[in-house]
Amino acid sequence: IERGTQQGIQQGIQQGIERWIQQGREEGQRSILENFLRVRFGELDALLAALLVPVSALPATEFTLLLLQLSALTGDSQGIEQARRLLAENVLRMRFGQVGDTADATVRNRIPDLVTNLLALSPEELALLLQQLPQLSDDELLTRLSNSAR
Numbered sequence: 001i002e003r004g005t006q007q008g009i010q011q012g013i014q015q016g017i018e019r020w021i022q023q024g025r026e027e028g029q030r031s032i033l034e035n036f037l038r039v040r041f042g043e044l045d046a047l048l049a050a051l052l053v054p055v056s057a058l059p060a061t062e063f064t065l066l067l068l069q070l071s072a073l074t075g076d077s078q079g080i081e082q083a084r085r086l087l088a089e090n091v092l093r094m095r096f097g098q099v100g101d102t103a104d105a106t107v108r109n110r111i112p113d114l115v116t117n118l119l120a121l122s123p124e125e126l127a128l129l130l131q132q133l134p135q136l137s138d139d140e141l142l143t144r145l146s147n148s149a150r
Helices: 002-041 046-055 060-071 077-095 105-120 123-135 138-147
Strands: none
Touching (some): 002 046, 002 060, 002 077, 046 077, 060 077, 105 138
16 A cells, blocks of 8 residues: 555656646747747737737647747738737647647638637637637537637
């Protein structure tokens, strides 16, 4: 029993350390992205700011690709709109497990419309939806985004 207790404690400590490392990585990526967007576009609007946290959870390779894509955008209003779309697209792809080249064709084909619907939400509605994202099933999220178009 004592040995099992000790192993359980060690496993709990290890999981805690891994979570701490992951949170630190995500916070670092969020800070990099926030500073990058501020330098590129000036002040962050509420939509860009709301998308920072979920995008920060991207795997390092995908996060780097996102930064490269953002660096190619112009610093004007059109560039800001493209940045919003890129961030929203990455959030949705990550949410539906579509990061990289493993995209399911059905969801992949719906992503552009879902991005449009996501960005049509008010900043408050977007922030709330993104906060609830981990608890929503795929069907619930698709329904909410489909309903937001109406």
